Structures are given as C-alpha cells and as structure tokens.
Amino acid sequence: MIDSVHQIIAGVVLLTVIGVAYGGRFVFTTVAGRFPANDLQKSFFRAGHAHAGVLVILGLVTMLLVETSDVPEPFATLSLAVFVAAILMPTGFFVSVIGKDPARPNRAVALLWVGAGVLVLGLLSAGIGLIVAGSTP
Secondary structure, eight states: OOOHHHHHHHHHHHHHHHHHHHHHHHHHHHHTSSSSOHHHHHHHHHHHHHHHHHHHHHHHHHHHHHHHHTTTHHHHHHHHHHHHHHHHHHHHHTTTTTTSSSSSSSGGHHHHHHHHHHHHHHHHHHHHHHHHHHHHO
C-alpha cells in the first residue's frame, strides 16, 4: 500500500490526464487542418502529446513499483523525476514551435533535452533502487 503523500501525487497526476486528453483534441484539430500549422508544428504537437501520455503512465507505474518495493532513499525520491520529465519534454515539443510558420524549433527545444536527462535520472534511480531493495535481505 502506498502512503498518503504518494496517493495525493497519483491523484493529481491522474487529474492532469484531463489536460492531456484536451491536448489530444487540439492535436486532432491541427492535424485535420482546422487549426493553421505547418508540418514541423504538426509533428512536434503530435510528439508532445504522445510523450505527455506515455510519460504520465510511466511515472505512475514507476512510483507504484518504487513505493510498494520499499526502495531506499535517495533512489525513491529521485525516481519521482519521471514526473518532472513528463512536464519538461512535452513542454519542449509544444513551446519550441510556437509562432507563425516556424522553419525550425526555437531555443525552448532545450526543455526536451533537459527533460530527457531528467527522465534518465528518474529511471536509473528507480531501476537501481529496485535492484538494491530486491537484493537486501
């Protein structure tokens, strides 16, 4: 069973899925041509939406595995970085192509790469923590 703090985190994260679903509507209207966007924007909007959904689910699964396996600190806390990546990476995709007919992503694309690094940190922490927890008598 997970503690109340992690139950609240899970509840908040599940509520964010409403925003991801609404973002899916936006992506659909863009790809369908009802919202003006060039090919770069369409592909980045699709990628941002996909990453948001996948990373939210990955964050929840990671948190449940870590919390129910008694993963020691600092691994348990650092594994929550997966949720931070679920914010940074989609933001990088969406914000980096804002504007009228951009030819390439702007500097906000750095959020994508920062998010990727944060994702690796979270997954490494969870993976190592699970191995440590599983090998400790």
